Amino acid sequence: MRSPGQSSFSEWRLVAAAIAAALLAACSSVFFQPTRAYPFTPASIGLRYRTLQFRSGPDLLTGWFLPAVGCARGSILFAHGNGQNMAMQIGSVYWLPAVHYNVFAFDYRGYGASTGTPTFAGAITDVQRALTVLTHMPGVDPHRIVVFGQSLGGAFAIYAVAHLPHPRAVRALVTEGAFADYREIARQTLGRFWLTWLVKWPLSYVVPDRFSPVRAIASVAPIPVLIIDSAHDHVVPVTNAYQLYQAARPPKQLWIVHHGGHIQAFNYLNHRLRFIAYLRQLLGPSSCARHAGAISPRGNAPRPR
Helix, strand or coil, X not given: CCCHHHHHHHHHHHHHHHHHHHHHXXXXXXXXXXXXXXXXXXXXXXXXXXXXXXXXXXEEEEEEEECCCCXXXXXXXXXCCCXXXXXXXXXXXXXXXXXXXXXXXXXXXXXXXXXXXXXXXXXXXXXXXXXXXHHCCCCCCCCCEEEEXXXXXXXXXXXXXXXXXXXXXXXXXXXXXXXXXXXXXXXXXXXXXXXXXXXXXXHHCCCCCCCCHHHHHHHHCCCCEEEEEECCCCCCCCHHHHHHHHHCCCCEEEEEECCCCCCCHHHCHHHHHHHHHHHHHHHCCCCCHHHCCCCCCCCCCCCCC
C-alpha cells in the first residue's frame, strides 16, 4: 500500500507530464500548420508534372516533379514553409521550369498526402531523403542540384545539407525567410499574442534546440550558401538573415530585398532574373546554352494565390 506522500508525488508527476505535453503541443502548432487537401495541382495552372511517392523512414511521402521546358540546366529541390502544403506554396518556384530548371517539390510527413506526423527530426530526414530521390531520377544531372528552402523549410534545409553523408550532390543551398534559431523564433511568435506573451519563455524551452540552423550553417561549407530575406519581413525578422550570414562560412551571399514581405521575393521579375543569373554562374555552361533567353522568366502560368 502506497503512503499518502507517494500518492501525492505520483499525482504531481502526472500533472507535470500533462503540462509538458500541453506546452509541447502549443509549440508544435507554432512550427507545424499542415493541411491535407490539395486545392489544385500544377496541371491546374498549365504545368506538366508527375506525382512521386517515396519512403522516408516509416512514412510514405508525396512529391511533384515539374520537368524543365526543353533541356534542363539543373534541378531545384524545394522545401516549403510550415503552412498548408506544397500546393499552396508552389507559387515561389512554378516559373523555374520555363527557364530550363527541373523542380522537385514535396510534402513533409503529415503534410498533404504524405503519411505520418510532422516532427523536427522527421522533416530534416525527409529533406535528405527527397534529395536522394531527386539525385537518382532519370534525366536529372546529379551534379547540378540546388536545395532551396523557404522559412521553416529553409531551417530544415540548412541542417539537412550540413549533415549530408555525401554533400557533393548539392551545388548550392539557398534559403529565403529562414530563421536562425527555433527557440528564439518561438519566443518572437508567441510574443505577438497577449494570451501567450507571458509564457513565451517557458514555452520556448520546450522546443528542441539540437537542430538550430545558426549553429549548423557553418558546416554547410564548402557548398555555397545564398541567404535571401526581405527588409519588410514581419514574420521572420530580417535580423535572422544577418545572423545566418554571419555564422555561415564562405562561399556565401546575402540578398536583402526591398519588395514584398515574408517569402515574397520571387513575386517580382527583377529578383527572378537575378536568381537565374546566379544559377547560371553557379552551375556553369550546360547543353541548354543555345536556348538562353528563349523563354521569359515570367513563367507560363499565373502565380497561384
